[in-house]
Amino acid sequence: MNKNGFKDGVKGALPIVLGYLPVGVTFGILARKAGLSSVEVGFMSFFVYAGASQFLAIEMISKGVPIFSIILATFFINLRHILMSSNLSIYLRNIRIPILGLLSAQLTDESYAVAMSKLSSVKNRPPYLLGLQMTSQLAWVGGSVAGAFFSSLTESTRWGLPFALPALFICLLVLQIKNAHHVWVMVIAGISSIFFKWALPGNWYILLTALFASGVGMMIETVWSKNP
Amino acid sequence: MLILILGMGLVTFFPRFLPMAFLSRWVPPQRVRMGLSYFPVAILSAIVFPTLFSDGNQVGIQPSYLVAALPVFLFSWKVKSLWGSVLLGMAIYWLLGFIL
Numbered sequence: 240m241n242k243n244g245f246k247d248g249v250k251g252a253l254p255i256v257l258g259y260l261p262v263g264v265t266f267g268i269l270a271r272k273a274g275l276s277s278v279e280v281g282f283m284s285f286f287v288y289a290g291a292s293q294f295l296a297i298e299m300i301s302k303g304v305p306i307f308s309i310i311l312a313t314f315f316i317n318l319r320h321i322l323m324s325s326n327l328s329i330y331l332r333n334i335r336i337p338i339l340g341l342l343s344a345q346l347t348d349e350s351y352a353v354a355m356s357k358l359s360s361v362k363n364r365p366p367y368l369l370g371l372q373m374t375s376q377l378a379w380v381g382g383s384v385a386g387a388f389f390s391s392l393t394e395s396t397r398w399g400l401p402f403a404l405p406a407l408f409i410c411l412l413v414l415q416i417k418n419a420h421h422v423w424v425m426v427i428a429g430i431s432s433i434f435f436k437w438a439l440p441g442n443w444y445i446l447l448t449a450l451f452a453s454g455v456g457m458m459i460e461t462v463w464s465k466n467p
Numbered sequence: 468m469l470i471l472i473l474g475m476g477l478v479t480f481f482p483r484f485l486p487m488a489f490l491s492r493w494v495p496p497q498r499v500r501m502g503l504s505y506f507p508v509a510i511l512s513a514i515v516f517p518t519l520f521s522d523g524n525q526v527g528i529q530p531s532y533l534v535a536a537l538p539v540f541l542f543s544w545k546v547k548s549l550w551g552s553v554l555l556g557m558a559i560y561w562l563l564g565f566i567l
Contacts, residue, residue, distance in 0.1 A: 258549060258550065261550045261553075262549055262550060262553075265553060275468065279468050279469075279472065282469075282472050283472045283475070286472055286473065286475075286476035287472060287475045287476045287479050288479070289475075289479050291507075291511075292475065292479065293475075295514065296471070296475060298514070300471075306470060306471045306474065309471060309475065310471070310474040310475055310478055312510075313474075313475045313478050313479060314478035314479075314482075315506065315510070316506075316507075316510060317478065317479045317482050317483070318482050318503065318506070319482075319503060319506065319507065320479075320482045320483045321482045321485075321486050321503075322486075322500070322503070323483075324482070324483050324484070324485075324486035324487040325486040325487070327487060328486060328487040328488075331487065336488060339484070339487050339488050340484055340488070342487070343480070343483040343484040343487045343488070344480055344483060344484065346483045346487075398557060398561055399556070399557030399558060399559070399560040399561035399564075400557065401560065402531075402532065402535050402556045402557055402559075402560035403553050403556065403557050405515065405518050405519070405532060405535075405536065405539075405556065406535070406536075406539045406552050406553045406555070406556025406557065406560075407549065407552065407553050407556075408511055408514050408515050408518075409515055409536060409539045409540055409543060409552065409556070410539065410542075410543035410547075410548075410549050410552035410553070411511055411549070412508065412511035412512060412515055412543075413540060413543035413544050413547075414543065414547060414549075415507045415508045415511060416508060420505070421505070421508045424505045424508045424509055424512070425508055425512045428508065428509045428510075428512035428513050428516070429512045429515070429516035430516075432512060432513040432516050432517050433516055433517055433520050433521070436517045436521065444513065444517065445510065445513045445514060446510075448509060448510070448512070448513035449506060449509040449510035449513055450509075451509075452505065452508075452509035452512065452513070453502050453503070453505035453506045453508075453509040454502065456501075456502070456504075456505030456508070456509065457498065457501045457502045457505065460501055461501075
């Protein structure tokens, strides 16, 4: 193993660390608010290590959604990693399965994006990717545990904390909008989710809207590409 | 809670691991990729909009949520900073508490 590769990876992770620490702290605070203990917060950040689905999970936990639905939602949200994992695998040839297991467990949108921007460092050099991803995960776990401890020092309804999660999801949503089709899907999903929430019991509206609106997005793209 | 965390961990791990391990050159069918590309927008919209347009469990509006959401939308779009958006949203919501 090339030690310099590992060090370069740690350095490459610094922008990710800057992003993960504060969001991790926010997660820790909100997770405590949803009823998780500090140990559970640390466990979840370590074993799940997927920002959007962890925020969604604590939102669903606080609304009393059954465990199975939360796991199903997590699965659908993180299905997108199939594409990133397939993509990275092209650059990781002849590497032992346990090492691939470690690398893939730490794969995130951000580490994927940084890795793809530095392909020459990544190509067949697991130590680089390992350094990049271990540093990132450390920041996420450390940030969320720190937030969980800090949360006892402040009341959860003060300092605008009730709006932290809506603001985060608004920004995550805006970051996903890359073309006109996405805007249409957002409008359709926005309207249908309000309707489904009104019409259906419980929290099925989230998954139902997601499947319905991404299906509509697929139809829009198919029709528009045939009749431009 | 432990079952939930381990379950979430497992379903997160396999989509990350299996392609890297076995499908090194596999690319999903066109239609699947097309559908997946809209999934994040769809699910995030399904989280955001009902939060803004509901009053408890009824359809309605939450004035302070709506007023705070607009600048956060604009800021996210222009600056694209996750942490900045969260701070801005919290600050506006906090200030609105004194007015509304």
